Amino acid sequence: MATIQWFPGHMTRAKRQIQEKLKLIDLAIELLDARVPLSSRNPMIDEILMNKPRLVLLNKADLADPSVTREWVQYFAGIGIEALPIDCVSGEGVRAIPERAKHALKDKIEKQLSKGMNPRAVRALIVGIPNVGKSTLINRLAGKHIAATGDKPGVTKGQQWIKAGGDLELLDTPGILWPKFEDQQVGYKLAAIGSISDQILQVEDVAYHAIRFLIAGYPGELQQRYELDELPSGQSEPNAFVDVMERIGRKRGCLQSGGTINLEKASMVILRDLRGGKLGRISLESPNQMQYMTSTLDG
Numbered sequence: 499m500a501t502i503q504w505f506p507g508h509m510t511r512a513k514r515q516i517q518e519k520l521k522l523i524d525l526a527i528e529l530l531d532a533r534v535p536l537s538s539r540n541p542m543i544d545e546i547l548m549n550k551p552r553l554v555l556l557n558k559a560d561l562a563d564p565s566v567t568r569e570w571v572q573y574f575a576g577i578g579i580e581a582l583p584i585d586c587v588s589g590e591g592v593r594a595i596p597e598r599a600k601h602a603l604k605d606k607i608e609k610q611l612s613k614g615m616n617p618r619a620v621r622a623l624i625v626g627i628p629n630v631g632k633s634t635l636i637n638r639l640a641g642k643h644i645a646a647t648g649d650k651p652g653v654t655k656g657q658q659w660i661k662a663g664g665d666l667e668l669l670d671t672p673g674i675l676w677p678k679f680e681d682q683q684v685g686y687k688l689a690a691i692g693s694i695s696d697q698i699l700q701v702e703d704v705a706y707h708a709i710r711f712l713i714a715g716y717p718g719e720l721q722q723r724y725e726l727d728e729l730p731s732g733q734s735e736p737n738a739f740v741d742v743m744e745r746i747g748r749k750r751g752c753l754q755s756g757g758t759i760n761l762e763k764a765s766m767v768i769l770r771d772l773r774g775g776k777l778g779r780i781s782l783e784s785p786n787q788m789q790y791m792t793s794t795l796d797g
């Protein structure tokens with residue numbers, strides 16, 4: 499997994515590089531993680547993309563709660579942006595992208611047609627934070643292996659247009675954006691889904707927050723996966739959540755000398771299960787509770 503240490507200089511450079519490419523394209527395809535569409539969204543995205551027509555893709559929808567993903571699609575429609583859930587691994591939803599891209603540009607295309615002009619292929623740039631699936635998507639759309647995953651903003655491989663099916667062409671190098679950093683809960687969410695390297699935040703902290711969230715939002719899934727009988731309420735003392743982590747660790751044999759639980763190992767079990775969809779399809783934030791995971795963690 500690529501991990502970028504973002505500094506103000508990197509951010510300025512990433513922004514400038516995307517803005518230079520805006521001149522070449524008709525449409526920006528903003529790739530978000532369907533489990534955390536808000537936290538995986540660059541905080542300056544409107545400023546960066548200026549008024550470029552936009553299509554939002556909610557990727558990794560196979561891992562997200564489908565009912566919450568539907569809420570996100572409505573949320574984006576409400577702010578005038580078309581959003582499409584996709585799963586780049588199975589390809590679900592990907593075939594609809596060229597048509598949706600055209601739809602996002604329908605005013606411009608209709609104008610060209612009314613002037614008797616033959617509209618050329620829609621030219622688009624994919625932008626998104628690290629690990630959101632940009633390269634996987636480009637390869638899927640191209641139908642072959644094209645995109646190299648770079649871990650530095652600005653690693654370009656010479657600009658080329660890739661035929662992406664229908665009347666869609668993509669720039670071969672996606673725009674890498676930085677995620678939101680200002681809120682610590684955003685960090686925990688991005689770490690919980692594996693978008694931030696496990697070297698950056700303590701895995702025990704990340705798993706602790708994930709457990710609190712799961713108890714509040716998906717208790718049935720948690721109980722079923724780890725055969726847990728009782729769970730504490732969402733407002734319990736911190737120790738009650740650590741106790742749940744320990745119970746999971748015990749069930750999964752995460753013991754250390756003396757028979758105590760190795761909390762780091764137990765945390766990794768929980769996080770691997772969450773990231774791999776073993777706990778079911780889980781969304782960590784919903785538009786109805788803008789700060790879904792955060793609001794469950796207050797107090």
Ligand SMILES: Nc1nc2c(ncn2[C@@H]2O[C@H](COP(=O)(O)OP(=O)(O)OP(=O)(O)O)[C@@H](O)[C@H]2O)c(=O)[nH]1
Nearest residue numbers: 500558585586587628629630631632633634647648
């Ligand atoms: N389950 C699931 N996994 C996905 C999906 N799309 C991508 N992935 C996985 O997510 C991981 C990151 O995908 P990449 O395509 O490398 O992401 P990227 O945005 O290009 O990452 P950077 O190169 O770090 O900027 C890979 O392990 C992919 O297999 C999806 O729709 N569903």
